[in-house]
Amino acid sequence: MKAKERSSMYLTKEEEAILEGEYGEALEIAMSVLVKMGDMYDADRMIEIENVHIDAASYATIYDAGLYFCEKFSKSGVIFKVPATLNASAIDFKRWRELHLPESLAKKQIKLAKAYRKMGAITTWTCAPYQYGANLRFGQNIAWGESNAVIFANSVVGARTNRFGDLVDVCAAIVGKVPRFGLYVDENRRGNILFKLDRLPVKSFSCSDYAALGFLIGSMTRTHVPILMDVPKSVTIDQLKFFGAAAATSGSVALCHICGITPEAKNLKEASGGAKPDEKISIDIRELNEVKEKLNTVGDKTPDIVALGCPHYSVEDLKKVAFLIRGKRVKKNVKLWIFTSRLARIIANDMGIVNLIEKTGGKVIADACPLYFPVERWGFKTLMTDSAKMAYYAPGLLKMDVIFKNTEECLRAAASDS
Incomplete structure (x- = not known):
């Protein structure tokens, strides 16, 4: 059976050849995973990406099965097609003994690190690659795991990525492409629930205040793309980091339009694509304090x-x-x-x-x-x-x-x- 008949997506001749194994088993496996994902989400085609952030970097989250998967790729000799940074690991590589971490855990984490190095990964070992290690710019297509990194890339930089799960990110780095769906599509990036913060003292907010705000907004957003009004231009990168991490924790938020901060949301009209938001919500200090208590x-x-x-x-x-x-x-x-x-x-x-x-x-x-x-x-x-x-x-x-x-x-x- 031909590759094109097995997928509802349009595949180029090269993509079909990869899927048929003509470029080796490693690329065939990686492409197969991505094509199945594309079919699951009704993607129309594959798109090229410029870099990947691999969430599957900790042995403590992928265990023996994930280690086997990565070592299988590594032993095949495959090299990542695009730059790929690594998320946080299970150990501090220099101080794990001092911190009384199990030697069995350290050995397996070190084996995983060796596999990634062989494939050409950039050994950033951080959940905040947007601050140290990643090359980001507005409008570029990327494929990132780690929820806080995804929301930051989409919302603060204006790059485009969905939330990729463990090991799918590895496949994306090997192929250099991902299925086009979700936040790669313009219409899916339009904000449709508006949060007003004019009743909050946001100019004096700490990082933890922004974290509580993010947690509240994430819990109220559901499947919407939120829009935030009234965030001051003086907001710092670290405050946005705390906000995004919390919003992506309490909800499945991967993009939040912060008017005046998000590059594609200079104002409400841009953030919503000119449409009227489905819902408008004003947040007060009482709600924020309740989140902190909970x-x-x-x-x-x-x-x-x-x-x-x-x-x-x-x-x-x-x-x-x-x-x-x-x-x-x-x-x-x-x-x-x-x-x-x-x-x-x-x-x-x-x-x-x-x-x-x-x-x-x-x-x-x-x-x-x-x-x-x-x-x-x-x-x-x-x-x-x-x-x-x-x-x-x-x-x-x-x-x-x-x-x-x-x-x-x-x-x-x-x-x-x-």
């Missing part, structure tokens, strides 16, 4: 660990921490762990920021995802964080109670005057 599973309590960096902290985030805890010491009964990318840690180390944090007793951890960090050996019971995403997932994934506070409150709980 993200806490316990009341005032001393945490065993304060974990910051979900998504990964930037150099500016780390600089803020160093400023806030200068002259203090981390309390004996509390751990302060701050997660970041290896590139951010290199820069922060060169600036003296890492030393300032670690001489207080805190740790700056690179490469790893705090949500999939095996902490059983530490016996932690209560976690405090400034991340709405981490606050939501930690009770289920890490089996810990959670306290959600802003960064300043987290650091007050972690450190005191020396």
Whole structure:
């Protein structure tokens, strides 16, 4: 049976040949996965992409089956056709022993890293590639995994990507193409639910306030593409990072038009494509405070660990921490762990920021995802964080109670005057 007869999508002769195995088994498998996805979502054709962010970078999320899949590709000699950055791993590659991580986990993560290096991956090991490692521009077609990275790429940069699941992203990097559906199509990018923030003091919002706002909007958006009015031009990249991560956690939000910020949404008319939004919602401070309360599973309590960096902290985030805890010491009964990318840690180390944090007793951890960090050996019971995403997932994934506070409150709980 010919490849064209097996798919409802239009395939070029080269794509058909790849699907028939004429370019080798690795490309055949990868193309087969992508074609099946395209048929599932009624895509009309394949489109070229310029880069990929691979979410399937942690052994703690893909396990032996995913490792086998990646090693099979690697051993075939296939090389990624487009640049491919890697999401956070299961370990800090330099400090995993110091952090009491299981050797069995480290060995398998290192094997996975070796497979990706052989295929030509860019070893960023971060969930925030838009800050360190990725080459993004407005209007380009990309294929990204990791929900916070997807919403940032679509909403802040104006690149185009759907939310790609683990290992589908690997296939996209091998082929250099993906099926055209969802947010690659103009009409699907039009905003259709309007959120007004004029009753909120957004100009004084912290990153955690933006996280709570994102969590609320994500929970109310359902299948819509949200539009935000009244976000100040002074909003920072890190605040947008916190917002997007939370919106993509409580809902399936992959694109949010922030009027005046999103490149294709300079105003409401552009954001909605000239159509009237299906719904208009004004958010007040009471609703925001309710979200913050719901993200806490316990009341005032001393945490065993304060974990910051979900998504990964930037150099500016780390600089803020160093400023806030200068002259203090981390309390004996509390751990302060701050997660970041290896590139951010290199820069922060060169600036003296890492030393300032670690001489207080805190740790700056690179490469790893705090949500999939095996902490059983530490016996932690209560976690405090400034991340709405981490606050939501930690009770289920890490089996810990959670306290959600802003960064300043987290650091007050972690450190005191020396």
